[in-house]
Amino acid sequence: MSSEILWYANRATGAVCLVLFTVVVLLGIAVRLRTRLPGLPRFGTVALHRGLSLSATAFLAVHIAMAVIDGYVDITVLDAVVPFVSAYEPLWLGLGTVALDLMLAVLVTSLLRERIGHRTWRALHWLAYASWPVALIHGIGIGTDTGTDWMTWLTxxxxxxxxxxxxxxxxxxxxxxxxxxxxxxRTAEGARS
Known part of the structure; x- marks a missing residue:
């Protein structure tokens, strides 16, 4: 595969990840608020949240793989999982790594939810709220499409x-x-007086 194809695939999967993880956050909030989406039963919102979370994670895996495989810039697997060690754009790539690590904690604890208990899972699930803006800043800082009209509007x-x-x-x-x-x-007592 040519470096140009890998570069386009990396850019495309980065943009798709932004959209998918945004929808995942929105669905997570909808689930928490017990919101029913039109045409879906309440459990359908939960199922959609879980399914899109896994789809977004798959796109993220492709995004990372494209960056590592592409020889144009030297990004190693270690650079992708350990924050701020990359020689290439250490801050911006490091933020992407932090977002990945936070998201992996959310994913793993979600898969182990029955074993770790609801309270622990819920506390760790708050990391998703931290992961999303960190990933966003990563994309703004390192993305080659930052500043283009379409990416600005998407962001x-x-x-x-x-x-x-x-x-x-x-x-x-x-x-x-x-x-x-x-x-x-107090409200009930006030109503009785």
Missing amino acids: VACVAAVVAAFGIRLAHSARASRRTPAALL
């Missing part, structure tokens, strides 16, 4: 979607925290 759309969903998630959490048993009891 802006993904960021806007995640920020909006995260805002909805925070608002939902704030409302839920006001519905604590003590607050509900």
Whole structure:
């Protein structure tokens, strides 16, 4: 395979990963909020979240493989899994590695969810919220398409979607925290007076 084909494949899979992982984050928030997507039962949202997570991970594996196989830039397997050791763009590649490592922690703990317990899984699953922006910064810093119109609009759309969903998630959490048993009891007592 020519270096040019590998370069295009790396760029394409990077952009696809941005879209897929954005949708995975959005679906994760939808699952947490118990949102039912049109045309799907609630368990369908969970299944879609899991399936797209695995698909995004497969695209990420191809993205990394293309970078390692392409001889134009010297990126080793070690560079892909150990942050900030690469001679090539150590900061930007290192951020991609940090995002990968965080995402792998989320993936592995999700696969072991039954064994590690819900509370541990949930605590570690928060790493997904850290992984996404770190991966985004990696792409902005190292991506050769950064600054092109199409990539700028794609990035802006993904960021806007995640920020909006995260805002909805925070608002939902704030409302839920006001519905604590003590607050509900005070409301009930106030209604009786």
